[in-house]
Amino acid sequence: MDIRDERRTAKDIEAVITSYNQGDMIIEAVHSLCEQTVLPSRIIIVDDGSTDKYSLDILNTIKADHAIPIPVVVIQQANSGVSTARNTGIRKSETPLVLVLDGDDKVKPSYIEQVCKLLHENPSMVAASSWMNTFGVLDSVICPGGGNVSKFLARNCCPATHILRREVWEKSGGYDESMRSGFEDWDFFLSMLETVPNAHIGIVPEPLIDYRTAPASSNVKSMSKRLELMRFIIRKHNQSYQAHIEDAILEIETISMSRLDGWEKEICHTLKEKQILSQASVDFIKSPSYGDGGMAAAVRIASNHQSTISALRTESRRSEKRTISD
Structure with missing residues (x-):
């Protein structure tokens, strides 16, 4: 059959x-x-x-x-x-x-x-x-x-x-x-x-x-229009956002913290393995974001890998000087 x-x-x-x-x-x-x-x-x-x-x-x-x-x-x-x-x-x-x-x-x-x-x-x-x-x-x-x-x-x-x-x-x-x-x-x-x-x-x-x-x-x-589209959705569903504003903000913060934690662990792993950091990671350590947990993450990274971070900063300053002189 x-x-x-x-x-x-x-x-x-x-x-x-x-x-x-x-x-x-x-x-x-x-x-x-x-x-x-x-x-x-x-x-x-x-x-x-x-x-x-x-x-x-x-x-x-x-x-x-x-x-x-x-x-x-x-x-x-x-x-x-x-x-x-x-x-x-x-x-x-x-x-x-x-x-x-x-x-x-x-x-x-x-x-x-x-x-x-x-x-x-x-x-x-x-x-x-x-x-x-x-x-x-x-x-x-x-x-x-x-x-x-x-x-x-x-x-x-x-x-x-x-x-x-x-x-x-x-x-x-x-x-x-x-x-x-x-x-x-x-x-x-x-x-x-x-x-x-x-x-x-x-x-x-x-x-x-x-x-x-x-x-x-x-x-x-x-995703290139994410903020624009989110603004549209927030305005359209304004009553729901007003009724659940605390849940919405805390959930967005939870997502942000999770991503920052992942980035921190990836940087720590890269430094531990003595591999080259991406430019975005170098820039983050040099000037971490403030008010969103970024500075705390950078402090933890630096505390665990102080000598490597110092070397990165020295190399970054040298690079800047070479760029200016050129």
């Missing part, structure tokens, strides 16, 4: 895949849904105005592929951004749960089964997802934690690939279609969490998403 006949199709979930000039990567996304231990009842692909002929041919191939064990609908629209594409697909869906998946990513076979289990067992959970395994440029495991609205004020705590409750998507207004520079998923999660009292977002503590990484990805590009 074909293994597809032995698997259950979940009548309460459909999948929305967004696509834009993604070639045969979209096939990988579709196949990952076809390999689920619990199948979605339908796949809705929203093509956001692809211009690449090969990508369009791939979509036509998918539409004509009768071997796919799940009904597939392909919607093509003028290029309007990922928020609009997601809203278009979710609006087309007819099930209470919707899986949102980017066309260049994939999900592991048990993703739907495990993530839906969280949602079925927790009525106040407005969305759920899992940890991520990155591939491509970076091979790593990313472990977002989910949580309530206060957890999401300092940073996004859920992957863009997730399963949402369609009713809450509708009540929250969906994805903000004006956001075309990034962080639209973070903004959307905050909107959902603000819609339902005591709402939270769940995370399966297992890497069930395969997230493709590339130097020029939209996620990497959005």
Whole structure:
């Protein structure tokens, strides 16, 4: 018997895949849904105005592929951004749960089964997802934690690939279609969490998403506008930030302290191994930041490696003199 006949199709979930000039990567996304231990009842692909002929041919191939064990609908629209594409697909869906998946990513076979289990067992959970395994440029495991609205004020705590409750998507207004520079998923999660009292977002503590990484990805590009986008989010969700200002500030400080601690340990390790410090590390020791724990970190580094630090300062002064004389 074909293994597809032995698997259950979940009548309460459909999948929305967004696509834009993604070639045969979209096939990988579709196949990952076809390999689920619990199948979605339908796949809705929203093509956001692809211009690449090969990508369009791939979509036509998918539409004509009768071997796919799940009904597939392909919607093509003028290029309007990922928020609009997601809203278009979710609006087309007819099930209470919707899986949102980017066309260049994939999900592991048990993703739907495990993530839906969280949602079925927790009525106040407005969305759920899992940890991520990155591939491509970076091979790593990313472990977002989910949580309530206060957890999401300092940073996004859920992957863009997730399963949402369609009713809450509708009540929250969906994805903000004006956001075309990034962080639209973070903004959307905050909107959902603000819609339902005591709402939270769940995370399966297992890497069930395969997230493709590339130097020029939209996620990497959005980081160059992080402060601008955060200002937009803070102003838009001002009531939540006012209500949870203490939690938001302390969580941001926790993130900052963790990164500073990592940098301190890396500098100490480099000095211990008598390796060359980066220019950024040399500059930090020479003139540490003040008021954020930077000076204390520099004092600890200098205390543990006094002779090496002295040599660095002497070399730095010599370098400055040579530069001036030149």
